[in-house]
Amino acid sequence: MAEERAEEFEREEDDYRLDADLVDEILEAAEQDEAERVKTLLEPLHAADIADMLEQVSGHERRAILRLWGDEIDGEVLSEIDEGIREKVISELPADVLADAVRELDSDDVVDLIEDLEEPQQEAILDALDESDRAAVEQSLTYPEYSAGRLMQREVVTAPEHWSVGETIDFLRRAEWLPDQFYHVILVDPGHHPIGYVTLGRLLSATRATALSEIAEDSFRTISAWQEEADVAYAFNQYHLISAPVVDDHDRLVGVITIDDAMSVLDDEHEEDILRLAGVGDESAITDTVLETVRQRLPWLFVNLLTAILASGVIAMFEGTIERLVALAVLMPIVASMGGNAGTQTLTVAVRALATRDLTESNVWRVVRRELLVGAVNGMAFALAMGIVAWIWFGAANLGLVIAIAMVINLIMAALAGIVIPLGLEKLGADPALASGTFVTTVTDVVGFFAFLGLAGMILL
Amino acid sequence: MAEERAEEFEREEDDYRLDADLVDEILEAAEQDEAERVKTLLEPLHAADIADMLEQVSGHERRAILRLWGDEIDGEVLSEIDEGIREKVISELPADVLADAVRELDSDDVVDLIEDLEEPQQEAILDALDESDRAAVEQSLTYPEYSAGRLMQREVVTAPEHWSVGETIDFLRRAEWLPDQFYHVILVDPGHHPIGYVTLGRLLSATRATALSEIAEDSFRTISAWQEEADVAYAFNQYHLISAPVVDDHDRLVGVITIDDAMSVLDDEHEEDILRLAGVGDESAITDTVLETVRQRLPWLFVNLLTAILASGVIAMFEGTIERLVALAVLMPIVASMGGNAGTQTLTVAVRALATRDLTESNVWRVVRRELLVGAVNGMAFALAMGIVAWIWFGAANLGLVIAIAMVINLIMAALAGIVIPLGLEKLGADPALASGTFVTTVTDVVGFFAFLGLAGMILL
Numbered sequence: 001m002a003e004e005r006a007e008e009f010e011r012e013e014d015d016y017r018l019d020a021d022l023v024d025e026i027l028e029a030a031e032q033d034e035a036e037r038v039k040t041l042l043e044p045l046h047a048a049d050i051a052d053m054l055e056q057v058s059g060h061e062r063r064a065i066l067r068l069w070g071d072e073i074d075g076e077v078l079s080e081i082d083e084g085i086r087e088k089v090i091s092e093l094p095a096d097v098l099a100d101a102v103r104e105l106d107s108d109d110v111v112d113l114i115e116d117l118e119e120p121q122q123e124a125i126l127d128a129l130d131e132s133d134r135a136a137v138e139q140s141l142t143y144p145e146y147s148a149g150r151l152m153q154r155e156v157v158t159a160p161e162h163w164s165v166g167e168t169i170d171f172l173r174r175a176e177w178l179p180d181q182f183y184h185v186i187l188v189d190p191g192h193h194p195i196g197y198v199t200l201g202r203l204l205s206a207t208r209a210t211a212l213s214e215i216a217e218d219s220f221r222t223i224s225a226w227q228e229e230a231d232v233a234y235a236f237n238q239y240h241l242i243s244a245p246v247v248d249d250h251d252r253l254v255g256v257i258t259i260d261d262a263m264s265v266l267d268d269e270h271e272e273d274i275l276r277l278a279g280v281g282d283e284s285a286i287t288d289t290v291l292e293t294v295r296q297r298l299p300w301l302f303v304n305l306l307t308a309i310l311a312s313g314v315i316a317m318f319e320g321t322i323e324r325l326v327a328l329a330v331l332m333p334i335v336a337s338m339g340g341n342a343g344t345q346t347l348t349v350a351v352r353a354l355a356t357r358d359l360t361e362s363n364v365w366r367v368v369r370r371e372l373l374v375g376a377v378n379g380m381a382f383a384l385a386m387g388i389v390a391w392i393w394f395g396a397a398n399l400g401l402v403i404a405i406a407m408v409i410n411l412i413m414a415a416l417a418g419i420v421i422p423l424g425l426e427k428l429g430a431d432p433a434l435a436s437g438t439f440v441t442t443v444t445d446v447v448g449f450f451a452f453l454g455l456a457g458m459i460l461l
Numbered sequence: 462m463a464e465e466r467a468e469e470f471e472r473e474e475d476d477y478r479l480d481a482d483l484v485d486e487i488l489e490a491a492e493q494d495e496a497e498r499v500k501t502l503l504e505p506l507h508a509a510d511i512a513d514m515l516e517q518v519s520g521h522e523r524r525a526i527l528r529l530w531g532d533e534i535d536g537e538v539l540s541e542i543d544e545g546i547r548e549k550v551i552s553e554l555p556a557d558v559l560a561d562a563v564r565e566l567d568s569d570d571v572v573d574l575i576e577d578l579e580e581p582q583q584e585a586i587l588d589a590l591d592e593s594d595r596a597a598v599e600q601s602l603t604y605p606e607y608s609a610g611r612l613m614q615r616e617v618v619t620a621p622e623h624w625s626v627g628e629t630i631d632f633l634r635r636a637e638w639l640p641d642q643f644y645h646v647i648l649v650d651p652g653h654h655p656i657g658y659v660t661l662g663r664l665l666s667a668t669r670a671t672a673l674s675e676i677a678e679d680s681f682r683t684i685s686a687w688q689e690e691a692d693v694a695y696a697f698n699q700y701h702l703i704s705a706p707v708v709d710d711h712d713r714l715v716g717v718i719t720i721d722d723a724m725s726v727l728d729d730e731h732e733e734d735i736l737r738l739a740g741v742g743d744e745s746a747i748t749d750t751v752l753e754t755v756r757q758r759l760p761w762l763f764v765n766l767l768t769a770i771l772a773s774g775v776i777a778m779f780e781g782t783i784e785r786l787v788a789l790a791v792l793m794p795i796v797a798s799m800g801g802n803a804g805t806q807t808l809t810v811a812v813r814a815l816a817t818r819d820l821t822e823s824n825v826w827r828v829v830r831r832e833l834l835v836g837a838v839n840g841m842a843f844a845l846a847m848g849i850v851a852w853i854w855f856g857a858a859n860l861g862l863v864i865a866i867a868m869v870i871n872l873i874m875a876a877l878a879g880i881v882i883p884l885g886l887e888k889l890g891a892d893p894a895l896a897s898g899t900f901v902t903t904v905t906d907v908v909g910f911f912a913f914l915g916l917a918g919m920i921l922l
Contacts, residue, residue: 337769366519
């Protein structure tokens, strides 16, 4: 029974992946120009899945699908679609379809939709909105990219602080519009400053006569519209916020951010970290063309080439040494490789700890010390292992000694570089993940080759 | 004005980091045994921040703080604290304090708290719960680790499908307990199968006479208790869920998962990916001791050592070649390094695309082809660059030709390894991030050295 369960547990891994057979069927229907069949197949899908499907098919196939199904597209599909191909999709759509699609969206989704578009496409979308929505979107756009002001939606449910539960419910019942999703009623003073909030659960479970102020939450955080969205996402995750009011410079309520948007920022931030650590342009997507991909990756490979040439320069300094003992050429990449690996380990832990605010002034010295000790311990362990291997392999105890010492030196340097480089980048106001990998392996290559070949020159020759 | 704003935008980067001065003050108060001052300083802090503080101080300092402030600790602090030191903190607390702290928590937090504890500590906590809470927690624990059944909270707000808005509100007002946070009322049939849900916003804005079934959401997803939590987190992010009902094998409602828990799973999954890619134990934390850290990292370094020795073995095959032309020893790390870098780029993009379900059967061939083309284009670009550098450096056009050809070969192989290895691991049911980095660089080292030195042997000597 337990095994059966475990097996089921295994199999469910595949959940939520877009079914390849379904995609094939859609493509077949599109190819045969069967508009009705395409519509029927897409009808039950969630907007996010339709967006994924449009991303996964080729440009040619996408155009075929849009030709047959394009007027059914809704705003949600557009806002779910990856930026890279969103522009292409939008340019395929008739103006009236686009206008209808956009009018359904909350202001934050419209902002997200248009901020990366070209001017004419932006204008077309703004023109489709009614006066007040347009003003809301345009005001959001005055805040910097990746700020809370861009992330927030302008549609907010507020109540004066002196209202009762009954008054609030009556107001909500009369309201002509309400956001699709809202989780709190924000209490505001006469100057429209948020001063607290009430969860809908409490509103529903309190008697009509209860004053809102009595059931307001204890903890209450506002977010500045100027704050970076990465910090907003962190705050939501750290404090388990569900929604948070956004305020302008005068602490007046200008919008609200909900957790689903914060969650997708968290996801994007992570993508950025992992891609930056690998030296891939952080906007890279699976839908990019060959040319776009080359353009993103080539600059980082070029930086790597320069650092690799630098490391070669170190080897060149010892050409004479290698000439006299070619075993050195065989062994030298091991020292460099172990250093690179150990440095990357430390670097990754440090970058992650900085992102989660777990590495702070309070513990930085303890962490640096720990990394150095770990480097020393691992260094000695692998010095011993590799020393013996080299000794047996080349029958020279001295050679074993040289590689052992070089290993200890390089693994300590790797630890140092792995922690100091991201800390330094952070101090300089740069992203600690940015190109750190390349810097760290430069250090470990240079130190590795220099220590090993230099020691060999002194001890062996 | 704009500049002033930009500056403020910059400065706010520091937000939400625990203030180092405050931590210093707390430590000072603890050292001087001033219990009142410690309490006053900690009072305004959010539980998550107190947990962070306890993680960032040394073991000695932590014990001092807990001695003075321990009886104030609440369940939320315990559930926020990192697993690594949670056990230590719990063992410092008197039994009655622990019992009080745990009783405040929702069942999902209790499960999260005890699942990694040793048996006796688990028992102590379970004993503190009343009968029904204990049963709820124990039932959650029957589901596998990292499953939806562990993540869900058992406290669910339900209503029979035939109720009206008025009946539901009256029920909520009379209810003796309600979860701290809830966002939906789940409609159930007489067999306790969930059949839809109503958002609290709709409940509040509809008239009392409205039937719940009329205002139920169109889209409705249930989650199997056996599903992996990583997939749950994906579903929340993909479909913008706020909460989702969890069902057992008979589709009966057993609990509910809320987005804040899904968000922290998403964050944990990211951590796992990034650490695994770097060959760091995925449980690694900034609070680990030197010994724990060594134990996590050493096995991966050992794997790397074996692959490095393998690469050295390839070089050893060409000892004679290198002896006759020592420039080869100088240049060979460049080919390997460029391959390693390019392979890591492809690998990272592939691992990420698999995690976000953007790489599927529908587009896998297109992506593989793209990566190979990118490898070829980058290979040719750097073949040209490095060919010229080698030619000038060593004054030998032939040597430039050799490194150029080796570069193209290795960058294409890097692309192939970078995409095929994670795909293969995924097919085998393993995590594509796991150790992929080491496998990929093994391929690029071996191919790099073999191609460069082999070609040199054929063309130059």
